[in-house]
Amino acid sequence: MxxxxxxxxxxxxxxxxxxxxxxxxxxxxxxxxxxxxxxxxxxxxxxxxxxxxxxxxxxxxxxAPSTTAWNEETAQIQLCKLKDWLKANRIPIEEDGNILKLQDVLEIHPPYKVENCVSSNEVVLGRIQGLITSMPEIGVTSENKEESENERIA
Structure with a gap:
């Protein structure tokens, strides 16, 4: 109410x-x-x-739904970079169509950024989002990074 x-x-x-x-x-x-x-x-x-x-x-x-469009080519480049980054950090990620999956716990949808991670497990979600944020050229903007750091501290 x-x-x-x-x-x-x-x-x-x-x-x-x-x-x-x-x-x-x-x-x-x-x-x-x-x-x-x-x-x-x-x-x-x-x-x-x-x-x-x-x-x-x-x-x-x-x-309102986001109007930011992502192009398929950029998404594919980010997909490859993210897969390599997660595998380098020993995360057993699998591809299911255009969705990256960590077993049945987490999904990452295009365009493969922090805000595109979906999981009901907050611990796993936080750790994967942290890895994506620390990855060069794919994470979030500095403003979003500052907000997420403030949320982790709180």
């Missing part, structure tokens, strides 16, 4: 055994065009200022 309270968005989760958990949803836009959606428990927020009235448009943009 989401309610608006004094310009803030509050999300209430009934939780188990009738305990209510309240979170505030905050949309942060940095200098670049990238946005982050953050959830904060209500007791951690002392004050909150609304900087812009464009929230609905920004939320639509945040959840």
């Amino acid at each position: 989401c309610t608006k309270q004094k310009g803030k968005k509050r999300l209430e989760d009934p939780g188990r055994e009738g305990h209510r958990h309240r979170f505030y949803v905050i949309l942060v836009q940095r200098d670049s065009d990238k946005m982050r959606l953050l959830l904060f428990p209500e007791h951690n927020i002392h004050s909150l200022d609304i900087c812009t009235k464009n929230s609905p448009a920004q939320l639509q943009q945040l959840f």
